Amino acid sequence: LGTADVPDAADTLRAGPIATSGAGDFSFAAVPDGTYWVVVDSQDLEANDKWAEQTYGPIGAWCADGSGGTAESGSAGTCYGGRRANQSDDLTPWHSDAEHLARVVVTGGSVSSVDFGFSFNVVTTTRGGDGTVDPGATGTQTVQGSLRQFIENANNLAGANAMRFVPAEPTNATDGGGNDWWRITFTAELPAASGSLTTIDGTAYNLSDGVTVRNTNTALVGTGGTVGTDAVALGQLTGPELELVGDRSFDFINVLATGDDFTLRRVASWGFIRTVENYGDRLLVEDNVLGTSAASFTDPGAGLRQSSHHVYALDAADGTIQNNLLAHSDGTGLAIYGALSTDWQLLGNEVRSNAKSNSSQDGFALHQSMTGVTIEDNLIIDNAGFGVDMVGNGGGATIRNNTITGNGHGNGSPTQIGGIRLMGNNSLIEKNVITAQEGPGIIVSGTDGSYPAVTPAVDNRISQNSFTGNGTIGIDLEEGAGAHATGDGVTFNDGGPNATFGNLGLDYPIMVAATLTGGDLEVTGSSPAGIEIEFYVSDGDGTGFGEGVTYLVTDTEGGGSDLDPGAGSFRFLFSPAPGGVSLGTELTAISIDGTDNTSEFGANFTVVAPPGGVSGTVFEDIAGNVLAGAEAIGDALNPFTPGADVYIYADDGA
DSSP states (O other): OOOTTSOOTTOOOOSOOOOOOTTSOOOOOSOOSEEEEEEOOGGGTSOTTOOOEEEEEOTTBEEEOSSSSEEEOSSSEEOTTTTOTTOOOOOTTHHHHOOSEEEEEEOSSOOOOOOOEEESSEEOOSTTTTOOOOTTOOTTOOSTTSHHHHHHHHHTSOSOEEOEEOOOSOOOEEOSSSOEEEEEEOSSOOOOBOSSSEEEEOOBBOTTTSOSBOOOOOOEESOOSEETTTTEEOOOEEOOSEEEEOOSSSOSEEEOTTOTTOEEESOEEESSSOSEEEOSSSOEEESOEESSOSSOOSOOOTTTSOSSOSEEEESOOSOEEESOEEEOOSSOSEEEESTTOBOOEEESOEEESOOTTOTTOOSEEEETTOBOOEEESOEEESOSSOSEEETTOOBOOEEESOEEESOOOGGGSOSSOOSEEEOSBSOEEESOEEEOOSSOSEEEOOOOTTOTTTOSOOSOEEESOEEESOSSOSEEEOOSSSOTTTOOOOOOOOSOOOTTSGGGGOOOOEEEEEEEETTEEEEEEEOSTTOEEEEEEEOOOTTSBOOEEEEEEEEETTSTTOOOOSTTEEEEEESSOOTTOOTTOEEEEEEEOTTOOBOOOOBOEEOBOOOOOOOOOOBOOTTOSSSOTTOOTTSTTSOBOTTOOOOOOOOTTO
């Protein structure tokens, strides 16, 4: 005899298998009173490649309890993972290895609502990272309820497939400080994502209802604070509940060109070659921690960290990378290549300390004629190469309200030493804080024979940014001599334009006077005719040219407020003076022409009080009595002397 109320080898088959109807119904007729086990074979839901996992069970269902055991359900409802979280369904033998069963007691009548629910999108286990193929698997099936099986399911099911992570097992990773999460360790490559509209989402849901979000990891990761001159808030991320760890021999996920609209959300990932290698349009990567553990935003160390780019895309359009941390890779934080890669949005990310073992890779690398990227509200910091590298880029970028700082150090051997390298035309760079690069803040490339279609970079507007503490100058218009990796220093005015220079080598304004009188600032000087002039407070750069740390005001040479009627010269009266200007303030300025070419910063000029005067009167002392008595200059006895020549000489010994 077997054990009562426990499935075992003594239990005998009374009927079946029977196939469910087109409505999913099943019915066993003429069942005598007694205790029975109703078993569903999950292989009959879809054969070979797809494999669904249980989500719902009837009264008496045997369900994973979340702690590594099994509990019989006292009511119909959630039953994620079936009988056990760590085992796949196998009916050979059924009593020990079947995963989807319920104890049903028949007493004096029929029992209805013995309902079982299954999903191809639910992930309930951290198993499957090693490529294990469980008993019971057929075709390309591997581990039921695993992330690996979810991808296989999504590849073979039409329409949208969004992963729902309902762990039916305990957490298996911790920081020892009260933050716990689930970790999947991969030693075998996942199948490529070939189906469209696939979402991998590490948001964890409660086993008891499948809809309440679990928050076992409350660690705050990332720097946070504000970015850009508008001080846009950059939030930290609450640590993800799902961490993916590789062995540096493959990518986490390869998204094929057929895999449009792929989404990766709320995971931590490190130890792969790349987290995402993407060829599909409309990729969305958001709210992830890429490059570190789920609770600590620190470098995993050499031999453990990501070995290449966190995210790589080739000839893929309309992607969005937002609200992620991308840090501590041996390669670039994000690389987007190819002429078909257009109209990407890079928003609100922290991109930190990438290219740990490579002097020439970057924070963002936007190469090979890709166009139309928007880079906004990011912190791009401490990357070995450029913060933003647009070498070979087709232009049309908008780079706004980012903080780009401390890039180009090359891990001690700098080769690409700026904050931004700009190729292509018609980009807008505005309201960024650009500080402390190894070299220039921005390099606008001149003609380069390797990139004839996108150099020289012209018609690029660089406006209202804050530059300070960069290793050379703030804006460097490279002269076309192949120095776009490092810049070539101040390009002095020559009357231009210069067809091989970045932004055509537009001349900067030259100030000759800046005076503060009664709270009003008057500035005079010369510039190209008809251009906009942006005035800044200078940081006192050692070159004497900029950098412009605080944007003050814009006016136009020859415009209505220009008090100098001559072409190519200006006199502006700002009443009151812009905030931040006082006696002794150093000013600098840039030119912007009608097609948005922007100059380097002009020479610094110090604000002073108006110069003092020396005045007097020449008169005729008729009587020679030196204004005796009531006499006064200008009276009948002491008339003015018109036409006298008067000189003033400086005493060199004074």
